[in-house]
Amino acid sequence: MKYRYVAIEGIIGTGKTSLAQKFSSDFNGKLLLEEFDENPFLPLFYEEPQRYGFPVEMSFLAERYHQIKSKIQTKDLFQPIFSDYIFEKSLLFAHLNLSEDEYALYKQIFKIITNSLPAPEVTFFLYKKPEIALENIKKRGRSYEQNITIDYLDDLQSQYIGFFKQKLDWRVIFIDSSNLDFVSNNHDYDFLCSLLNREFNEGITRIIP
Template sequence: MTVTDEEAPGTDTRARATSGIGARGGEVAHRFIVVEGPIGVGKTSLARRLGRSLSAELVLEQAEQNPFLERFYRNPRAGAFPAQLYFLFQRAQQLSALSQQDLFAPVRVADYLLEKDRLFARITLDEAEYQLYEQVYEKLGINAPKPDLVVYLQAPVGVLLERISRRGIDYEQNIDRGYLERLNEAYARFFHEYDDAPLLIVNAASIDPINNEADYEELLAAITRMRRGRLYYNPMRHRSF
């Protein structure tokens, strides 16, 4: 997962930028954009689309490579700790490698913040496991780059369950509603306090920026305009899709 001439897993070179000029010819103000949100909200799909628009390098989670994830969804108690450690090591490698190349960085779009790792660990691990996890986390001394903008996608649990069902990943189909509720609440608490980067909070329940061009263009414009502070993006449209 090292970003070198031999690309890291999780880095999509097809969307790579060679300069700060986006697909529409304008200067890209944000060199490192992170799209975040709970399972099923559409963060990876949006990150991919932004990557194409901005001619950006993608830095994506590789959940399908985690050999413990399916076990976690079948039996959370048995699978939580190894699944969480795998993600921690994967993210640490990806983000540490990015920090080492900051001087030569193209525009980048990622579908996760490192901080989400602790957020998930708090929900899925028991107290003894979490204390051990924290020791590992601290020992790693992860040097993660700071994003220039975070886009936080929000949606109610019912919408998340519908989208999870629609995307059809087998091991996700029996995901526990209570788990998603706890996750949604944890994200809301985390971003209520978050001030490490400009934050665009998007009501993603009633828009479809992946399949609806107008929705995407309006959201892209909001992302491009965002410079500082915190902004709530709440389009007043409601449709089924």
């Protein structure tokens, strides 16, 4: 494969973690996963978002920073890294979840630490219709996610798209995954695997399977 640091992104319920796990297993890679269960504020945030928005975002920021700093700075040149997030998602969720004053403070802290972290060599963005993503969220049954709305997912997807349009020096692959089942369908998964061997230009590449 052509890339040593691959990030999988998308809104909640798109299968980011499942794809990162399959890639890591099949390509003998290191795996970086969001540690939702380690964030004590997350269930509280979904109950009272205005009260717990700032602590939940700061907790995620610290966890993502320490994970990337410890695992990627010491990466094995012969072992690829697969992650189910980009560090910059911290800023996108904060913009969506925090008040104006809270976001201004958060952004200052984010800028201080982000310069020391590497960007992925390629990012797969799993585009999925919010209605389908919400169905997936309901199916997996995490109690604290059951209040997520289609409007929230739609706003989040807009945040991602706007961000990636500005990252002209990144390789970002927009994949319409609304009709893909890469967990159960080998043909769909093999198609995504083939993308790891393709040379992509910087900027956004749109792929409709």
